[in-house]
Amino acid sequence: NAGVTQTPKFQVLKTGQSMTLQCAQDMNHEYMSWYRQDPGMGLRLIHYSVGAGITDQGEVPNGYNVSRSTTEDFPLRLLSAAPSQTSVYFCASSPGQGVQETQYFGPGTRLLVL
Amino acid sequence: GENVEQHPSTLSVQEGDSAVIKCTYSDSASNYFPWYKQELGKRPQLIIDIRSNVGEKKDQRIAVTLNKTAKHFSLHITETQPEDSAVYFCAASHGGATNKLIFGTGTLLAVQP
Numbered sequence: 074n075a076g077v078t079q080t081p082k083f084q085v086l087k088t089g090q091s092m093t094l095q096c097a098q099d100m101n102h103e104y105m106s107w108y109r110q111d112p113g114m115g116l117r118l119i120h121y122s123v124g125a126g127i128t129d130q131g132e133v134p135n136g137y138n139v140s141r142s143t144t145e146d147f148p149l150r151l152l153s154a155a156p157s158q159t160s161v162y163f164c165a166s167s168p169g170q171g172v173q174e175t176q177y178f179g180p181g182t183r184l185l186v187l
Numbered sequence: 188g189e190n191v192e193q194h195p196s197t198l199s200v201q202e203g204d205s206a207v208i209k210c211t212y213s214d215s216a217s218n219y220f221p222w223y224k225q226e227l228g229k230r231p232q233l234i235i236d237i238r239s240n241v242g243e244k245k246d247q248r249i250a251v252t253l254n255k256t257a258k259h260f261s262l263h264i265t266e267t268q269p270e271d272s273a274v275y276f277c278a279a280s281h282g283g284a285t286n287k288l289i290f291g292t293g294t295l296l297a298v299q300p
Contacts, residue, residue: 108290113292115291118290178232
């Protein structure tokens with residue numbers, strides 16, 4: 074199993090540009106989530122999904138959209154990038170099934186918005 | 188919503204000493220408390236977790252304690268080694284259908300040889 078994969082590893086955007094961060098998992102996990110990591114602020118939850126077709130907002134959802142059309146994929150979309158969205162983005166998944174479970178993180182995407 | 192506070196933000200110890208990191212949470216309904224370790228440039232990885240029906244859990248040199256009344260939990264690392272140097276994050280969750288984790292702000296642990 075590849076586990077949780079993310080693409081791209083690095084990305085530079087100009088203010089106002091749009092892009093999609095890709096996340097995929099091959100463990101048949103129901104639960105997937107997106108976090109951003111900024112210095113001194115830990116990991117903050119952006120959006121999460123408890124299964125295909127279901128998404129919900131986390132702590133810092135503004136400026137981001139998600140969808141979950143399949144169990145495997147959970148893309149994060151930035152519609153109009155802003156410098157404040159410069160961060161490291163981590164995708165995570167867990168088996169879910171209504172029980173607390175270990176979350177497995179992807180390798181991260183470093184995003185710089187100029 | 189849930190809020191998790193973590194202290195200290197940085198911790199420096201000598202090799203062989205013990206290290207303790209403390210977290211407090213605000214939501215009394217939280218019932219799952221994992222700890223993650225993140226080495227420089229790497230992804231966070233689970234090192235230990237504790238559920239609300241347990242007061243203490245140990246795994247070799249690592250232990251976690253939970254005080255539900257006071258709403259705080261702690262990570263204890265004994266006989267620290269240089270490879271323990273990393274950022275450690277605590278988190279709290281209601282569990283249930285979402286398993287939505289709220290993280291603390293992290294502790295940078297430096298183990299001096």
